[in-house]
Amino acid sequence: MTPEARAAEFDAADPLANYRERFMLPDGVIYLDGNSLGALPKATPAAVQRVVEQEWGEGLIRSWNDAGWFEAAGRVGAKIAPLIGAAPHEVIACDSTSVNLFKLIAAALQMLPGRKVVLSEPGNFPTDLYMIAGLEAQGLATRRLAERDRLAQALDADVALLMLTHVHYKTGAMHDMAALTRAAHEAGALVLWDLSHSTGAVPVDLNGIGADFAVGCGYKYLCGGPGAPAFAFVAERHQAELQQPLTGWFGHAAPFAFTDDYAGAPGIDRLQCGTPPVLGLAALEVGVELIAEIGVERLYGKSQALSEFFLESLMAHGVALELVSPPRSAERGNQLSFRHAEAYAICQALIARGVIGDFRAPDVLRLGFAPAYLSFADMAAAARHLAEVLSSGEWQRAEFRERAAVT
Numbered sequence: 001m002t003p004e005a006r007a008a009e010f011d012a013a014d015p016l017a018n019y020r021e022r023f024m025l026p027d028g029v030i031y032l033d034g035n036s037l038g039a040l041p042k043a044t045p046a047a048v049q050r051v052v053e054q055e056w057g058e059g060l061i062r063s064w065n066d067a068g069w070f071e072a073a074g075r076v077g078a079k080i081a082p083l084i085g086a087a088p089h090e091v092i093a094c095d096s097t098s099v100n101l102f103k104l105i106a107a108a109l110q111m112l113p114g115r116k117v118v119l120s121e122p123g124n125f126p127t128d129l130y131m132i133a134g135l136e137a138q139g140l141a142t143r144r145l146a147e148r149d150r151l152a153q154a155l156d157a158d159v160a161l162l163m164l165t166h167v168h169y170k171t172g173a174m175h176d177m178a179a180l181t182r183a184a185h186e187a188g189a190l191v192l193w194d195l196s197h198s199t200g201a202v203p204v205d206l207n208g209i210g211a212d213f214a215v216g217c218g219y220k221y222l223c224g225g226p227g228a229p230a231f232a233f234v235a236e237r238h239q240a241e242l243q244q245p246l247t248g249w250f251g252h253a254a255p256f257a258f259t260d261d262y263a264g265a266p267g268i269d270r271l272q273c274g275t276p277p278v279l280g281l282a283a284l285e286v287g288v289e290l291i292a293e294i295g296v297e298r299l300y301g302k303s304q305a306l307s308e309f310f311l312e313s314l315m316a317h318g319v320a321l322e323l324v325s326p327p328r329s330a331e332r333g334n335q336l337s338f339r340h341a342e343a344y345a346i347c348q349a350l351i352a353r354g355v356i357g358d359f360r361a362p363d364v365l366r367l368g369f370a371p372a373y374l375s376f377a378d379m380a381a382a383a384r385h386l387a388e389v390l391s392s393g394e395w396q397r398a399e400f401r402e403r404a405a406v407t
């Protein structure tokens with residue numbers, strides 16, 4: 001049976017197949033980059049338009065109260081919570097992932113005054129490593145990096161915080177969150193998980209594993225749109241004592257008392273800094289609701305099936321690319337990354353055929369399988385395109401090899 005024929009059978013049996021209709025996807029595009037910027041839910045434009053025209057245009061400043069703008073950050077956070085095994089009052093949607101990392105790294109360092117080391121791994125997402133550097137420059141942190149198989153040994157009495165990304169952005173390799181959280185706690189350290197490539201894609205149980213802190217991204221699998229607010233999680237047991245350094249007025253216990261002295265709000269609201277991005281929250285809320293409706297367990301199951309079927313389809317075409325991702329689907333998130341010296345040109349040639357994946361320097365072709373809107377037919381077609389790009393050598397065309405400034 002051809003991959004296309006098998007795909008038709010899988011699609012016919014796929015309980016999530018109809019959710020594709022809930023997203024806007026251009027004709028002729030197979031979108032394998034939903035792990036970088038999630039697709040647009042069809043309900044989003046109307047929701048944003050309502051906030052702009054009615055709540056802003058008509059309601060004006062009254063909408064802070066009347067339209068629930070004040071509560072939006074907490075309300076959207078509470079809707080993200082069940083996707084990551086958190087309680088509603090433990091999550092808030094605010095700022096960018098980078099800023100939330102800064103706040104929580106600093107807060108963790110303050111909770112363990114005798115310790116300064118923030119332990120992470122080389123090759124973690126750049127912003128995660130860069131945010132430690134800023135605190136290092138302030139004299140507050142010391143960065144320590146250890147390869148994944150050495151992390152447990154690197155956890156000594158100097159480590160205040162273990163900070164890792166659950167699903168690696170480049171390879172898709174997944175950490176054992178439970179085991180690493182336990183190891184960090186046994187060493188007296190706190191743990192901060194970056195869930196940017198997990199939330200809405202891979203089941204996560206923050207409270208089940210006793211996590212301390214987490215952050216994640218709103219514009220990837222949560223489909224919140226470009227620059228969507230990120231989120232932050234603080235376990236309830238830390239909320240009373242948590243002090244974060246960006247003590248803006250929106251994190252104040254009484255922002256509209258306009259007092260001179262800062263007093264952090266009780267609970268997760270303390271994580272806020274300035275005025276929340278209401279339009280961005282409106283778009284994010286639609287994406288979060290849709291992903292929650294489909295359910296992370298079902299999404300994860302389908303994405304594993306998609307990536308397995310994609311690999312099978314490649315094999316059916318005789319394509320042998322070096323897989324950088326863990327070959328066992330249980331050990332990776334929703335993506336497959338392949339190493340090839342000409343990965344950039346191959347990626348460009350695929351995009352010219354409507355197969356949108358991405359390139360990660362220096363030599364990785366990264367294909368993401370956002371399961372909410374991809375079909376098995378997409379997998380068969382994408383595998384065929386990739387096989388043809390490689391066998392025809394069309395990637396060698398100058399237009400594909402020339403690098404754009406932003407990739």
Ligand SMILES: *Cc1c(COP(=O)(O)O)cnc(C)c1O
Pocket residue numbers: 096097098099125127128165169194196197217230
């Ligand atoms: C996408 C991503 C981010 C994004 O950070 P922003 O500040 O929202 O741009 C951070 N960390 C990881 C691991 C990511 O994958």
